[in-house]
Amino acid sequence: MNKEKYAESLVKNHEDLEKVLRYYPIKPETIKLLSSRSGRSKWLIGTANGNFFLRQEYINPKRMLFIAGAHWHLQNNGLPIAQLIPTRSGGLCLSGGDHIYILYEAHEGDPVLYYDQSHMTQAMAFAAKFHLASRGYIPVDGSKKRTRTGKWHKLYRWKLQELEDNKKLAQDDPGDEFSRLFLEHVDQMLTRGYAALNELNSQELAEWTHETIESGMFCQQDFTMARMILKNEQVFMKDLHSVTIDLPARDLRILLNKIMKKLAVWDQDLACRMLRAYDQVNPLTETQYSVLWTDLKFPHMFCAMAHKYFLGQKESWGDEKYLMNFRNVISVEESKQAFLDQFDKNLRVIKGAD
Amino acid sequence: MAKQVDLDEIDIPKVDLGEYRFSPPSSMGWSAAEYEKLLNNPEEGIQKETFSPPEVPQTTLTELSLSDDRRVSISLDNVPKDKEDGSLNEVTVEPTEKEEVHEKKAEKSENQEKKEPSAEEKAPADDYIISENPPAKPWLAKRLSVFTLKDSE
Amino acid sequence: MDIAMIATEKLPVPAIRGGAIQIYLQSSAEIIAESHQVTVFSIKDSSLAENETKNGVHYIRIDEADYLAGLVKQLEAHHFNIVHLCNRPAWIERLKAASPDSKFVLSVHNEMFSESKMTREEGEKCIQAVSKIVTVSDFIRQTISKRFPDAAEKIETVYSGVDLNAYHPAWTDEGGRIRRVMREKAGLNEKKKVILFVGRLSKVKGPHILLQAIPEIAREHPDAMFVFVGSKWFGDDQVNNYVKHLYTLGAMHPEHVTFIKFVRPQVIPYFYTMSDLFVCSSQWQEPLARVHYEAMAAGLPIITTNRGGNTEVIDNGKNGIIINEFDHPHEYARVINELLSDVQKREELGRNGRRLAETKYGWKRVAENLLDAYQNA
Numbered sequence: 001m002n003k004e005k006y007a008e009s010l011v012k013n014h015e016d017l018e019k020v021l022r023y024y025p026i027k028p029e030t031i032k033l034l035s036s037r038s039g040r041s042k043w044l045i046g047t048a049n050g051n052f053f054l055r056q057e058y059i060n061p062k063r064m065l066f067i068a069g070a071h072w073h074l075q076n077n078g079l080p081i082a083q084l085i086p087t088r089s090g091g092l093c094l095s096g097g098d099h100i101y102i103l104y105e106a107h108e109g110d111p112v113l114y115y116d117q118s119h120m121t122q123a124m125a126f127a128a129k130f131h132l133a134s135r136g137y138i139p140v141d142g143s144k145k146r147t148r149t150g151k152w153h154k155l156y157r158w159k160l161q162e163l164e165d166n167k168k169l170a171q172d173d174p175g176d177e178f179s180r181l182f183l184e185h186v187d188q189m190l191t192r193g194y195a196a197l198n199e200l201n202s203q204e205l206a207e208w209t210h211e212t213i214e215s216g217m218f219c220q221q222d223f224t225m226a227r228m229i230l231k232n233e234q235v236f237m238k239d240l241h242s243v244t245i246d247l248p249a250r251d252l253r254i255l256l257n258k259i260m261k262k263l264a265v266w267d268q269d270l271a272c273r274m275l276r277a278y279d280q281v282n283p284l285t286e287t288q289y290s291v292l293w294t295d296l297k298f299p300h301m302f303c304a305m306a307h308k309y310f311l312g313q314k315e316s317w318g319d320e321k322y323l324m325n326f327r328n329v330i331s332v333e334e335s336k337q338a339f340l341d342q343f344d345k346n347l348r349v350i351k352g353a354d
Numbered sequence: 355m356a357k358q359v360d361l362d363e364i365d366i367p368k369v370d371l372g373e374y375r376f377s378p379p380s381s382m383g384w385s386a387a388e389y390e391k392l393l394n395n396p397e398e399g400i401q402k403e404t405f406s407p408p409e410v411p412q413t414t415l416t417e418l419s420l421s422d423d424r425r426v427s428i429s430l431d432n433v434p435k436d437k438e439d440g441s442l443n444e445v446t447v448e449p450t451e452k453e454e455v456h457e458k459k460a461e462k463s464e465n466q467e468k469k470e471p472s473a474e475e476k477a478p479a480d481d482y483i484i485s486e487n488p489p490a491k492p493w494l495a496k497r498l499s500v501f502t503l504k505d506s507e
Numbered sequence: 508m509d510i511a512m513i514a515t516e517k518l519p520v521p522a523i524r525g526g527a528i529q530i531y532l533q534s535s536a537e538i539i540a541e542s543h544q545v546t547v548f549s550i551k552d553s554s555l556a557e558n559e560t561k562n563g564v565h566y567i568r569i570d571e572a573d574y575l576a577g578l579v580k581q582l583e584a585h586h587f588n589i590v591h592l593c594n595r596p597a598w599i600e601r602l603k604a605a606s607p608d609s610k611f612v613l614s615v616h617n618e619m620f621s622e623s624k625m626t627r628e629e630g631e632k633c634i635q636a637v638s639k640i641v642t643v644s645d646f647i648r649q650t651i652s653k654r655f656p657d658a659a660e661k662i663e664t665v666y667s668g669v670d671l672n673a674y675h676p677a678w679t680d681e682g683g684r685i686r687r688v689m690r691e692k693a694g695l696n697e698k699k700k701v702i703l704f705v706g707r708l709s710k711v712k713g714p715h716i717l718l719q720a721i722p723e724i725a726r727e728h729p730d731a732m733f734v735f736v737g738s739k740w741f742g743d744d745q746v747n748n749y750v751k752h753l754y755t756l757g758a759m760h761p762e763h764v765t766f767i768k769f770v771r772p773q774v775i776p777y778f779y780t781m782s783d784l785f786v787c788s789s790q791w792q793e794p795l796a797r798v799h800y801e802a803m804a805a806g807l808p809i810i811t812t813n814r815g816g817n818t819e820v821i822d823n824g825k826n827g828i829i830i831n832e833f834d835h836p837h838e839y840a841r842v843i844n845e846l847l848s849d850v851q852k853r854e855e856l857g858r859n860g861r862r863l864a865e866t867k868y869g870w871k872r873v874a875e876n877l878l879d880a881y882q883n884a
Contacts, residue, residue, distance in 0.1 A: 009406045016410035023415065025430065033407050041408040050433030056408060065418045072426065083428060090425025091417025099411065100418075105433050140420050150623045154791060158710045161790075161834065165715050165756055169376050172759050176378045213622055245623075310376060310755065311748055318381045359773045361688045368693075369766040374754035 017043060017054065023087045023094055024103050026052065040241075044106055051106035052085060053239075061095035065143035068092040068102060070134070070218060070243040077133035080126070081237040082107045107238045109229030114262045117270060119230070121277035126235035127223060127255060128281035131248045134217040148219075148246035149209045156197045159303045163190060166306045178309055178322055185330055186306075189299040196298040204287040205294075212247050219246045223255045249292040252278065257301055257332070264328050266336040272349040279350050289347055297340050301329045508881060511587040511609075512536055513602075514549035515594055516574040520566065523554065525772050527797050528593050528616055531667050531873070536564045538874035548581065550574055575601065582606040589881045594619055596633040603636045610638040610884040612877075614665070617794045620651045627654075634658045638884035641665040641877065644795040644816025663880065666820065668873040669800035669864060674776045676806025676861050678854075682780050689781035693765070698730050700847050703782035703807070705736045705775060705798050708750050708766075712737075713788035713812075716836050718756040721763050723840035728847045736767045736778050779805030783853060784846055787811040790833060795819060799827075803864040808856030810842050820868070826860040 014031045021028045030046035039058035044051060057064065071084045072092055085103040086092060094101040112119045139145050148155070167186050170179035199205075221244035229238050244250075256274065260266045278284075284292070305326050308314055314322070339346065419425055514520045514532050522529035529549070536545050540563035547564055550571040551557060559566050569577035575598055582590065582605040591612045592598060596619050603611055613633070620630055634640070634655055640662040642648040652659040675682035695701060706712045714735055724731050735753075746754070757764040767778070779785065785802035787809070795816035802809045803820070809827030811817045821827040828846070832838045846853055 006406070013407040013410060016412075020410065020415065023417065025427075036408045049430045050435045052433070056410070061418060068418070069420060072420070083433075085430070086419075086426045086428060087417050089417055089419075090427055091419040092426070093418050094415040095418050096411055096413040096415050101415070107434050140418075147623045150621070154711065157790065157834065161710070161713075161715060162752065165719065165752065168719060168759065169755065173376070173378065178378060210622065307748075311751055312376075312379070313748075314383070316383045317379060318383045319379050320381060321383075322379065359771070359777075361685060361777070364689075364692060364770075364774055364777070366689075366692045366770070367768040369754060369768060371754060371758040371761045371764065371766070374751065375758040376755050 020094065020101050021045065021054065021103075023089075023091075023101075024085060025088050026085070026103075045103075052103050053082075053106045055102050055104075056099060057102070058099045060144060061093075061097070061100050062142060062144035063146070064093055064095070064100040064102070066139050066145050067240070067243055069140050069143060070137055071104075071240045073137045074130070074133045074240070077136075079129055079133040079237070080231070080234055081240060104239075107229060107231065107236060109231040109236060109238075112225040112228045112230055112235055114225060114259055117273070119225075119235075120259055120270070121274055122230075122235045123223075123225065123228065124252075124255070124274045124278040125281050126228070126237070127220070127248075127251055128278045130220060130237075131217060131251070132282050134219075134243075135215050137216040137218060146221075146242075146244045148221075148244050148250065149212055152205065152209075153197070153200050156193065156200060156298060159298075159300070160190065160193045160197065163193065163299075163303055163306060166310045169310050177319065178326060181323065181326060181330070182306060182309075185302070185334075189302045189333065192297055193299055193303075196294045199290075199294040199297075202290075202294075204291050208247050208249075208288055208291055212245070217245075217248070218243045219248060219251045220244075221246065221250065221254075223251055224258070247291065248282070248284070249288070249295050252292055253295040253300070256296065260332045260336070261301065261328060264331055266332050266339055268339045268342075268346070271339055272346050275346075275350045276352060280352075286347060289350070290343070293340060293343055296336065299333055302333050305329045508588045509544045509586070510539065510546070510589045510591065510881065511582070511585075512545060512547045512591045513578060513593060513595075514547065516550055516571055518550070519552040519555055519568060520547050520549040521555075521561065522772070523552065527667070530797075531614075531616075532593060533564075534668065534670065534870040535874045535877050537562045538870055539878060540564045543878075546585075546587070548578055578602060579605040582609070589884060591877070591881070596620065596625065597629065599633045599636050610881070611636060612639045612641065612880055612884055613637045615640060615642045615647055615651065618647065618650055618792075620654060622654070630655050631657070634661065637661065639663070639880050641880050642794075643667050644819050646792070646816035646819065647794045665873065665876040665880065666868065667795070667797055667800065668868045668870040669797070669804045671804050671865060671869050673773075674801060674804035674806075674864075675780050676857065677780055678806065678858075682806075685777050685780040689777050693734070693767075693781065695732060695734075695765075695781070699732045700728055700730055700784070701782040702731060702733050702784045702786055702843060702847075703736065703778060703802075704733065704786055704788070705778065705801070706787070706796065708735065708737050708753055710749055711789065711791040711793070713790040713833070715753055715756060716788050716790070716834060717786060717839060718753065718760070718764065719836035720840040720843070721760045723837065724843055724847075725760065725763050727844045731843075731847060732763055732765060734765045734767060734778065734782065736770065736775060776801070776805065779807055782807060784843065785809050786839065786843070787817060788833070788839065789814045789817060791815065793817065800864060800868045803860035803868065806857040806861040808846060808853045809860060810839070810846070820863075822859075822863075826856055826863055828856075 013033070017031055018028060026045070026047045026049060028045045028047055032044045034042045034044050041056045043054045045054050068084060069092060071081070075081050075083050082105040084092065085105070087094065112123055114120065163186060167183070170182045170186070173179050174183070221242055227237060227239040227241070229236050252275070256271060260271070309322055512532050514529055518524050518526040518529050520529045521533045532547060536547050539545050545564050547566050549566070549568055551568040555568060557568050567581060569581070578598070579601055582602055587606065587609050589612060590602060590606060590609045591614060592602065593614050594616045596613060599611060599613060619625065634657065638661070640651065640658060642651065642662060642664050643666065645664050648662050648664050651662055675685055677683060677686045690697065704714055704717060708714055717733060721733070754766065757766060779802060785798070785807040787796055787798060789796060789812050792815040799809060799811065799817060799820050803826060809821060811821055811827060811829060812833035813829050813831045814833055818829050821829055823829045828842050830838050830842060
């Protein structure tokens with residue numbers, strides 16, 4: 001498409017968007033397309049009142065209503081999050097049948113850095129605020145919830161079975177470097193995984209599951225610093241794409257795994273410091289920490305790596321890139337063991353007793 | 355209850371398992387073949403591109419609210435105004451259809467990170483980050499390492 | 508009696524697009540309509556009229572987008588003595604308000620009363636408003652009464668059924684003919700020992716466990732062939748990650764694995780006839796997969812897992828074999844190898860299954876049970 005045609009198409013695009021924006025109590029002055037990927041597009045809307053993001057997303061509107069309702073709930077409970085802007089008639093978002101629009105404040109700030117420990121402890125404190133603010137959420141009638149509570153057994157069992165399946169695939173091609181590395185470590189990972197699966201039969205999980213469902217609380221489900229900024233030296237959420245009803249442990253496990261992957265090793269001290277930062281805002285009980293320990297014990301990262309490889313998910317990754325990432329993951333999973341083995345000691349540190 | 359079906363008319367479509375036999379990626383990844391094609395025919399690659407902005411469908415929109423009697427509103431007094439430096443993570447990388455594009459570093463952010471799709475989610479599809487101006491020249495990098503994804507995923 | 512039977516918002520009735528609940532409704536409605544007025548409500552479909560009468564059943568179809576609201580309007584406009592609602596306890600309140608003088612019967616086809624799907628308050632309200640709850644298995648009945656003890660006196664199990672005329676055991680004349688033609692079309696000579704899996708290709712159904720058992724089976728029975736019939740969702744032929752994973756695993760043993768792409772529901776019975784063994788490898792606590800009834804009706808020996816309600820229709824050693832270690836490929840290999848080596852045992856299990864299906868699992872019995880439930884509501 002040449003420059004003129006592109007400019008024309010942009011003008012038409014902005015005209016179409018103005019019709020959408022008329023549902024909102026704002027007077028748009030400028031519209032700028034920022035990104036468009038994986039069924040999500042984002043525009044920056046400049047008005048005399050300030051800047052907004054308009055997001056278009058191809059998603060089941062009933063599911064979006066669940067997420068938008070959660071967003072509204074969080075901001076009303078004082079979570080530092082870009083505010084969702086309702087329509088003129090008080091709606092949370094707009095539905096076009098197979099897609100939605102949602103408008104929220106456009107905030108910018110400094111990035112939250114994975115390599116900055118004080119940023120990370122603040123991020124954990126934010127996660128705690130998120131979980132606290134999520135309490136009491138009652139999804140709208142007709143919205144489509146996503147629930148993972150009560151599905152932990154199923155999920156663990158499936159991931160272990162997939163690992164066993166991938167073991168067969170690796171054994172079929174022992175000359176492949178990745179498969180060789182996989183086979184060296186898979187049995188140890190399976191042992192840990194089965195042990196974690198066994199621990200799920202505990203009363204601890206059942207209790208926390210029940211409490212979570214009763215309280216209405218939910219998780220972000222995939223915390224990433226790409227959607228956070230530092231504003232007035234506080235962690236602030238500038239984008240909320242999704243939420244899931246699950247134990248807070250899920251968010252903690254994902255965040256800790258993600259950070260340690262960046263460091264290529266499980267840093268015990270950092271892990272304790274981060275959990276302490278969380279605990280100071282949303283204190284968890286010893287039994288809840290034992291559930292988190294189980295979820296950390298389960299080799300989620302190892303399973304995810306094998307899943308990506310044997311399904312050919314990353315089309316642009318070459319063999320070296322896969323190996324590099326895999327070695328990284330193995331290093332983190334293995335160095336995590338020392339942390340897991342010291343539950344009592346680490347818990348004392350987390351609780352500030354040590 | 356079920357209608358009787360004429361046996362002779364039945365077709366038994368089978369999956370060709372040969373298509374699914376696992377083979378490890380080469381040094382350039384499974385999509386290397388695509389790169390090679392584009393490298394050999396850059397003009398063709400450009401002509402195939404469609405840099406149109408995302409469609410705004412002409413469907414009637416319905417407002418989704420908490421409930422019929424729970425309409426909500428908010429004060430717009432505290433909405434952030436224009437930033438001093440005027441930029442908002444604008445990027446100027448020109449995309450292709452099948453590339454996994456990564457964002458160029460914005461001036462201030464060192465660690466902008468793409469969302470990591472979890473094992474339960476689909477792999478991201480086409481990935482565009484578009485500036486207001488269409489691409490001025492062919493995007494093809496001289497070295498494929500430009501398209502290495504940042505950080506680990 | 509004037510009876511309304513309400514399907515879920517997922518698929519239309521008659522079950523032109525499949526669906527266990529839809530088949531259940533259609534089959535029992537046609538029999539009940541022989542002696543009562545029956546109206547079946549379901550969603551619209553482009554190939555079905557909005558209103559029609561077929562095989563004595565009056566069908567009213569409503570837009571999926573406003574299904575519940577549409578149902579409310581219908582119940583306000585027409586009075587029914589009995590309203591049988593399938594699997595949507597959350598709708599009872601509104602429907603009851605629309606028709607307070609009707610007796611409500613709720614059929615529960617899976618774990619709709621679980622903690623993650625329904626609050627205690629919602630559950631109790633629903634149970635109060637209905638006159639009877641019928642479940643597809645004891646397993647489901649017990650999960651409800653465990654959480655809501657007050658419901659126990661209102662719940663009974665009504666097992667589902669199968670169309671006995673649609674399934675032909677291989678030992679019948681018709682069955683023999685079907686078997687020959689199907690095997691020829693599938694490229695499977697009579698020497699092949701066909702192990703059939705029918706169902707959604709999903710993690711919880713466990714077909715990947717069967718693939719893991721292949722090496723052990725193939726060592727003893729080199730002519731064994733697994734045939735997988737199913738797809739992700741009723742009518743969908745897309746390959747998602749799990750299905751790709753299955754195909755990748757299967758590709759390691761192409762001489763022992765055949766995946767059939769989606770076929771019309773009417774053709775599926777013929778696959779049973781062409782097979783020698785039926786296996787259900789469910790990993791989750793499922794209510795009771797209707798494939799068990801189908802395999803019985805086709806005179807196939809059944810191997811199944813001890814998950815959920817599946818074992819309720821299996822007399823271990825008589826019409827099937829139950830596997831307790833449901834995630835151990837070796838267990839499937841062991842049982843399959845034994846049965847493949849014993850043609851007499853297979854025939855005995857198969858004939859027992861057919862007999863059981865004829866006495867207990869025809870739609871006539873289901874309709875009678877439902878009518879009883881309506882009359883005692």
